Amino acid sequence: MVPEPVELLRRLIRVDTTNPPGNESALVEYLGGLLRDGGVTTTVVGENLVARVPGRGEAPPLLMQGHLDVVPVSDHGWTHPPFSGDLIDGFVWGRGALDMKSGVVMMLVGLLRMLDAGRTPPGDVILALLADEEAGGERGAKYLVENRPELFEGVRYAIGEFGGFTMEIAGRRFYPVQVAEKQICWVRAVLRAPGGHGSLARPGGVTARLATVLRTLDRQHLPVHVTPVVRTMISAMAAELPAPAAQAARLLLRPALTDRLLGAAGETGLTLAPLFHHTATPNIVSASGGAINVRPTEAVLDLDGRLLPGFRPQDFLAELHAFLGDDVELSVVRHDPVELEPNLGLFDTLASVLRDHDPLAKPVPMLMPASTDGRFFARLGIQTYGFTPMTLPASMTFTKLVHGVDERIPASAVEFGTACVTSLLERFR
Numbered sequence: 001m002v003p004e005p006v007e008l009l010r011r012l013i014r015v016d017t018t019n020p021p022g023n024e025s026a027l028v029e030y031l032g033g034l035l036r037d038g039g040v041t042t043t044v045v046g047e048n049l050v051a052r053v054p055g056r057g058e059a060p061p062l063l064m065q066g067h068l069d070v071v072p073v074s075d076h077g078w079t080h081p082p083f084s085g086d087l088i089d090g091f092v093w094g095r096g097a098l099d100m101k102s103g104v105v106m107m108l109v110g111l112l113r114m115l116d117a118g119r120t121p122p123g124d125v126i127l128a129l130l131a132d133e134e135a136g137g138e139r140g141a142k143y144l145v146e147n148r149p150e151l152f153e154g155v156r157y158a159i160g161e162f163g164g165f166t167m168e169i170a171g172r173r174f175y176p177v178q179v180a181e182k183q184i185c186w187v188r189a190v191l192r193a194p195g196g197h198g199s200l201a202r203p204g205g206v207t208a209r210l211a212t213v214l215r216t217l218d219r220q221h222l223p224v225h226v227t228p229v230v231r232t233m234i235s236a237m238a239a240e241l242p243a244p245a246a247q248a249a250r251l252l253l254r255p256a257l258t259d260r261l262l263g264a265a266g267e268t269g270l271t272l273a274p275l276f277h278h279t280a281t282p283n284i285v286s287a288s289g290g291a292i293n294v295r296p297t298e299a300v301l302d303l304d305g306r307l308l309p310g311f312r313p314q315d316f317l318a319e320l321h322a323f324l325g326d327d328v329e330l331s332v333v334r335h336d337p338v339e340l341e342p343n344l345g346l347f348d349t350l351a352s353v354l355r356d357h358d359p360l361a362k363p364v365p366m367l368m369p370a371s372t373d374g375r376f377f378a379r380l381g382i383q384t385y386g387f388t389p390m391t392l393p394a395s396m397t398f399t400k401l402v403h404g405v406d407e408r409i410p411a412s413a414v415e416f417g418t419a420c421v422t423s424l425l426e427r428f429r
Contacts, residue, residue, distance in 0.1 A: 002112045003034060005105045005418045006092060006411045010085035012068075012101040013094035019069035022047065022139070024131040027068045031108060031129055038112045040127075043151065047131035048140055050151050052124055053111065059123035059429045063158035063382060064111070064421075065373055066104040067133030067140065070096040077405040091408040099402045100161045102409050102417065103388035104129060107159070110421035121425050126152060133373050136334075141373035145380060155382050157346045157428070161372050162402075163386025164354065164363075164420070168394040169268060170245035174237060175354050176366035178386025179344060180229045184336040184371045185305040185313050187280065187320065189213070190298060190329040191287075198293035206287055210299040213324055214282060217303075222277045222319050224255040227308050229342055229367045230275045236364040252276075271399055274369035278316050280305045302333070306369065309338065336371060340378035346428065350387055353423045357416060358391065369399075389413075389420040 017024050024047040032042045035051050042051045047068075055061070073082045073095045080086045080093040087093075092102075111127055128151075132140035144151060163178035191213065193206045231253055238249035248265075251257050258276050262269035280303040287299035307316055313332045320330055344365060351363035366386065374384030390413040392398060401407050 002038070002116050003109060005109045005414045006087065008109060009092055009097070009102050009105045009409075009414055010087060012105065013085035013092070013096050014083055016083050017069045017096070018072050019132060019134045022069045022131055022135070024068040028129065031104075034108065034112070035127070038115055040111070040115070045144060045148055046139055048144055049129040050144070050148075051127045052151075053115065053121065053127075055121040055123040055125060057123065060156045061124035061126055061152075061154045062121070062425070062428050063126045063128060063152060063155045063377070064107040065128040065130060065141065065158055065160045065377065065384070066100050066107055066388075067130045067161075067373060068101070068104065069132060069134050070099065070101070071134050071403050074405075079406050082407070087411060090411055092411055092414065093406070093408045095407055097407050097409040098390075098398065099407070100388065102390070102414055103161055105414060106388055106417040106421045109418050110425055113418070113422050114425045119426060122428055124154070125425060126155065130373060137373055137376055141376040145376045149380055152377070152380055152382065155380070157343075158374065158377055158382050158384040159387040159421075159424070160374055160384050161386055161388055162368060162398075163366055164350075164389035164417070165398045166390065166392045167271070167398075169237065170241050172240050172362055173358070173360045174240070175358075175361050175363045175389065176233070177347065177350055177363055178368040178372075178374075178384070179342045179347065179365040180309050181338060181368035181371050181374060182274070182306040182308060183311075183338050183375070184334060185307045185316055186333040186335075187303040187305045187317070188331050188333050189301040189303060189320075189324070191301075191327070192298050192329070195289060195295045195297040198289065198291075198295055202295070206296045206299045210285070210287055210301070213301065213328065214285070216324060217280060217282055220323070221259055221273065222280070222323060224258045224276050225278075225308050225311070226253050226255060226258075226276065227310060227367065229309060229365065233275070233365050233367060237362075240362045267397055271397070274306065275367050278305065278307050278311065278319060279369070280320060306371070309367070336375050338375045338378055340381065340383065343383040345383070346385060349428055350385060350424065353420050353427070354389060356423065357389070357420050387421075387424070389417040391416050
């Protein structure tokens with residue numbers, strides 16, 4: 001029997017797969033059982049599960065990939081317990097509701113529904129349920145790509161996180177579909193200054209310099225860059241907007257005006273801003289003299305850096321030096337490039353699926369401001385599209401809830417996404 005998507009999502013949220021350490025094996029075993037009960041053969045590699053359903057041979061194989069782990073959570077501030085999977089006021093609550101256990105449910109239930117109806121997909125369908133995405137993918141997608149590439153033989157296109165969620169702008173309902181993503185470029189910044197006795201205050205010490213750097217990162221953007229994929233995205237949105245909003249959207253593509261317009265656009269501007277800039281977020285900060293009466297000589301900032309497509313770490317470091325000052329020592333901790341150029345070959349099919357299920361849908365290609373497991377599959381020449389469709393209330397901002405407090409998803413959005421994925425499995429080419 002095919003599980004109901006909302007109830008399956010609630011069950012998955014109740015399994016704590018916080019990474020670190022992940023502990024995805026319990027879900028791999030459970031979901032593997034559901035697939036095998038539906039007649040699907042599965043392969044388990046570590047804490048990853050890969051299933052392949054034969055198609056009619058009329059299309060290349062389609063990969064559906066989703067991760068089972070979730071980010072850590074603080075109990076502070078949650079309206080409902082983060083691993084309760086509560087269904088309240090029409091929403092499923094909990095860590096993973098958006099990122100991305102709901103997407104896993106859409107893919108798995110969509111596949112089982114198609115098989116239960118006795119239908120055969122145009123080409124093979126591969127479902128990969130992955131470990132470790134939230135901690136870098138070393139045990140998950142990266143491991144499979146490097147050690148078991150034969151599992152993905154023949155694949156040209158994949159769907160994964162994130163995309164297909166609604167974004168309301170000027171009364172139009174857009175569905176951004178990820179076709180490209182920013183590159184991980186984590187950077188360590190080190191500040192140094194003379195130390196001394198804590199009772200002897202001195203201006204310009206490490207902590208004062210640290211405060212200046214943090215304030216700069218908080219209040220200013222790095223330079224604007226208009227990449228081809230963002231130009232395509234904004235142009236597609238402008239074509240669907242009423243005249244005043246359309247003109248403003250087109251002006252976003254003029255670097256001299258970009259930041260001013262983003263600043264005037266409120267929440268929409270905050271959402272779009274990372275698509276025009278490299279970003280550097282100081283998520284780990286340390287400065288200590290070792291005792292309360294010792295002024296520190298060193299402060300360290302670990303910056304979550306994200307590069308726009310087509311740029312290299314040296315470009316990023318040069319901008320950061322100009323931004324923060326030459327006295328800040330910068331070094332790259334990790335760089336995950338994305339070498340594959342966006343391929344829109346499946347985009348029209350995805351757009352038609354969205355329009356069939358929502359006649360008001362305005363699908364547009366999107367640059368993902370973060371990074372996904374798609375960067376690893378790109379090494380095999382596989383184009384990943386962010387396609388976990390969700391109809392969200394206009395008051396609900398997807399990007400504010402991902403990794404945040406009170407993560408939740410409308411139950412109706414889970415049903416909508418499952419229906420969309422089921423349709424895709426019957427028509428991809």
